[in-house]
Amino acid sequence: MPPIVVKPPTLQALWRSLPSFGGARRYLAGGTDLVAGANAAPAGVKARPKGGSFDRTEVWVDISGLKELRGIKETKTSLMIGAGAKIAELEASPLVRRWLPVLSAAIPHFASPSLRNMATIGGNAANASPCADAVCALCAEKAQVLLEFKGKRRKLALPALFKGPKKTVLRKDELIVAFEVPKWKHSGAYLKLGPRSYFGISKAAVAAALEMDGEKVRSVCIALASVAPVPLLAVKTANYLCGRMLNEENARTAAALVKTEVSPITDVRSEAGYRREMCGVLLERALNSIASGVSGIN
Ligand SMILES: Cc1cc2nc3c(=O)[nH]c(=O)nc-3n(C[C@H](O)[C@H](O)[C@H](O)COP(=O)(O)OP(=O)(O)OC[C@H]3O[C@@H](n4cnc5c(N)ncnc54)[C@H](O)[C@@H]3O)c2cc1C
16 A cells, blocks of 8 residues: 655644654655655555554655745855755755855766756755765765754754664654755865766765865865765864875875775675775875866865
């Protein structure tokens, strides 16, 4: 039996009506993960006859119409990206292009144009895949994530959202409402190694954001996808680069260091040793491309 889909018109209506939706409920945004997952292993009904009838039907709470989750806004210090923003909206946004070079570089690697028209940034995070491209890029952009439950909000650094593959710290019914991404003067790169140039889940991906102070690195954030149980921040490597010249020698040392920070696995998509090696290769390329001004600079 397919799930029941309900569509509250506003966030307030959602919080009001949530208890009436039954126990097994999930949010539905673009549906590109949820529906694909349900088709692969139908989750529709946990059949538990009680008094001769089913007592537990999964309810999908469609949040795609919630205005409160939409839009990309600029404040003095940050961009506020609604969790319901589609990847295609981010792609078309002059604000994203202006302030978020890593995310801008990642989007062309995200699935296909038709998928990007459906998939949301909130769904990319809530799905908690270690391969999530937009999430990895946002981690390098130093994003925070805003969560809400019945009007009460909390804010976390984005990497703190993830506990493991497909596991987050989201509490029952807690909703991702937005991402707050600081505006800082940086350059960025996103390099993804997949089965082909575009359209495919990554074997490894590297997101790098760098702010320069003359010839030296003032601030740097490096995130990696598909090489750990969660989107990973390479803190040791970033600390090494901070305050140093952005040259080929330091890029090479950083590449060696990043290989000690990742913990890839062997699976159907790739082999652990190859993934580890490619993290170094991708990071070195990313740093050299930023140094040569190839990547977007604010
Ligand atoms: C063919 C194909 C190719 C893909 N390629 C890529 C790719 O290259 N890169 C990549 O990163 N991903 C890829 N994906 C995965 C997918 O498109 C993304 O993860 C997408 O961003 C999910 O967003 P959605 O709006 O479709 O989420 P949904 O499918 O609607 O939801 C996903 C999960 O998140 C929960 N959820 C959604 N929104 C919220 C919210 N605001 N708060 C709390 N929970 C929420 C849902 O309950 C569900 O558990 C691909 C998927 C497919 C089918």
